Amino acid sequence: MRRFAGALVELGGPALLVVAAGLLGTVFSHATQTYFIGALVNVAIVVALYSFIGNSGVVSFGHISFVALGAWTAGVLSVPTAEKPAIMPNLAHGLRTTTVANVPSLAIAAGVGAAFALVVGLPLMRLSGLAAGIATFGVLEITHNVLRYWEKIGPGLNTFSSVPETTGLLQAAVGALLAVCIAYGYQRSRFGRVLRATREDPAAARAVGVSMYVQRLVAFGLSGALAGFAGGIYVHLLPLNTEALYLNLTFITLAMLVIGGTTSLLGAVVGALAVSGVDSFLANAENGVSLAGWNVDLPSGTRIVVVGALMALVLILRPSGLTGGRELGLPRRPRIGSAR
């Protein structure tokens, strides 16, 4: 009973935060609402990052390539056929004639993300240490490069316009909630626990017969699916191009995860919401905003400066992040006669 209650509290914290952000968004005007929607999409991306990085302890710079691929998949599939020749004149024939609805496009995006992550992970998860970090970076570079120039599968250098903008507050909140629930289900499962064990002590995990390679691969595939799904939601929110799905997004989402706390789902959600909040406020201020009678007009680039400084500060002062890398929990029962 207590174990069940504990699980409910652990999942409840992040899930309630997502729901609260969604509900809070409804009371604001349309212009402000977009910030809430953006924040919820960020939650989905950061949760995808977390489900691999947090559980395995391996930093990946390559996850935005799965987001990008998911965005490309959902985008190409859901642009109405009549408008395809205008924005994607060189599209491959099969893609030119098919169009799918909103929800199937998200599902396919998740599937493509998972498939790509598994294919990439098959060789990559054999690596460890710096080699793994650089190799995931290589994946990001390759994906960015190919999506940018291969016009048979997307708009290439152009911006992805005419994708139906179905991601409102509802879709963003439901999507983020779904990502949170899946990530939580994984982390409570046998696979999640075993992977965490390899993170804490690789040698001990190996000694009890755990294959670090297989466990990392499972997590990589799952987080690839979540990332592809998040990319699908993202492309339904606003017109994207390859530059929007590259280094800056990699940086900002990693910053969110690190600031919140890499090793907990709560940290991923808190980090994504907190940094999105700061970021949207600054984005607003970069366009000029009056705050309590002051006219604030920040130069463009301030957002990255503030987020970068925040991230460096958190890493130096509190390397485990705002949440300390812990989930919410029930208060511990005092143990009678315990030494501590």
Added chain:
Amino acid sequence: MIAVLNIDWQTLADAVGLGSVYALMAVGIGLVFGVLRLVNFAYGQLIMAGAFALALASQWGWPVWAGVALCFAAVLVLSALMELVVFRPLRGQSPAVMLVATFAVAFLLEAIALIWFGSLGKIAASLAYLQQPVTIGGVDIRKIAIVATIVAVVCLAALVALLSRTNVGLQMRAAAIDFQTARLLGVRANRVIGAAVLISGVLAAAVAVLLTVQSPLVTPDFALRDTILVLAGVVLGGMYRLGSATLGGFAIGFASGLLGGALPTAQSQYLPSFLFAAVILVLLVRPQGLFTRSRQQAVERV
């Protein structure tokens, strides 16, 4: 093969020049990694700062030597600040934390440059005459390719002398092998790390001078792509020895210059894909590095 790829002497010389510049960057990154076990993602932003110093100097009409002096001063001050404000508090953290932290510093510096100088960038034109070709034995070769190669050779020779002949060099080599034991034997941590960071800063300033000749337009993301490539090259060569790291940097610069110059545009736009695919392939076969002999595996997690 030569006919297919359309390689001429000019391309070859440029490739050697680019390889030399990347080799210098690899040394700069490898030196700091040796003593701190920290991969400095923000190395490119040091170069960017030096390049902006050169651009400002040329905008103000300063003579070349004053511009170069300003460049070295700017990069060295920034290196020292980076060590004091970021590296020192992070010392002893896990490699993953340090890598992500320097990733943050890189973006921070880039954004500061964006605010300061705008996204359009500035032109550093005072050394532009080095772009002109010189004819050697009937072959036209750009002066900068020759200058870059000579600068790299001189810097590497000076560094080898420093590492093998001086006391601080000996201490740096000892610290790179085993920092704890070196400290027990009387090596001062701050002194060795400070020396490594400053030398790496000097190399960054030299690279800034060379790179601004090759691409005079200095933007906030100047040298960012080069840094990513060099990092890949350093890991490819073998991070744990300075020599193999340098070779790795040279190799990826040479390959990049050669293919970039030789391939037609339709293919050369996919050049980053080819390079990184090659890097990943090599890492799969030899995760410990291409130019290393030992079979020891990198065991830490990043």
